[in-house]
Amino acid sequence: MAKIKKGDLVVVISGRDKGQQxxxxxxxxESQRVVVEGVQRVQKHVKAGQTARGTRTGGIExxxxxxxxxxxxxxxxxxxxxxxxxxRTEQVERDGRVRTVRVRVAKRSGKDV
Numbered sequence: 001m002a003k004i005k006k007g008d009l010v011v012v013i014s015g016r017d018k019g020q021q022x023x024x025x026x027x028x029x030e031s032q033r034v035v036v037e038g039v040q041r042v043q044k045h046v047k048a049g050q051t052a053r054g055t056r057t058g059g060i061e062x063x064x065x066x067x068x069x070x071x072x073x074x075x076x077x078x079x080x081x082x083x084x085x086x087x088r089t090e091q092v093e094r095d096g097r098v099r100t101v102r103v104r105v106a107k108r109s110g111k112d113v
Contacts, residue, residue, distance in 0.1 A: 002027055002029060002032075002069060003074070003085040003104070004024060004027065004034060004069060004072065004074060004085075005024065005027065006024050006025070006026060006027055007023060007024060008023070008024045008074055008075075008113075009021060009022070009023055009024075009074070009075040010022065010023075010024055010034070010036060010072040010073060010074055010075060011072065011073050011075050011081075011082045012036070012039055012067070012071060012072055013071060013072065013073050013082060014071045015040070015067065015071050016040075017039045017040055017067075020038065020039050021075060022036040022037040022038045022039045023036070023037045024036055024037075024072075025037050025064065026066075027069075028066055031066070032068060032069045032070075033066035033067060033068055033069060034066060034067060034069050034072060035064050035065070035066050035067075036064065036067065036072060037064065038064070039064060039067065040064055040065045040066070040067045041062050041063070041064055041065070042062070042063060042064075042065045043060050043061070043062055044060070044061050044062070044063050045059075045060055046058045046059060046060075046061055074106070074113060076106045076108045076109050076111070077106065077109075077111055077113065078106070078108075078109040078111050079108055079109055081108065083106040083107055083108035083109070084106075084107040084108070085104055085105070085106065085107065085113065086104075086105045086106075086107050087102045087103065087104060087105065088102070088103050088105050089101070089102055089103075090103055
């Protein structure tokens with residue numbers, strides 16, 4: 001199970017974009033990669049075409065490419081620096097039942113993520 005989820009704020013810890021922060025747009029679990037907003041931007045050549053109205057599409061677009069999940073680290077909500085992720089189990093009562101819930105915790109500050 002990945003410790004990073006869609007919408008998390010992460011910092012890149014290695015590679016050409018080291019030190020940049022961004023939100024996770026997508027998590028690709030099969031290939032263990034994440035797509036981060038504004039990070040690992042590459043130019044993609046798109047074949048020319050037409051829309052229903054007749055306007056031209058295609059050309060060179062700049063898009064975010066996936067990077068390996070080990071090259072990003074979750075940002076601590078308190079210190080705004082990279083942190084490891086741990087889990088804490090809690091007993092929560094819902095609909096009259098007691099359930100065990102796993103909560104993500106930042107190792108640096110101990111705060112919930």
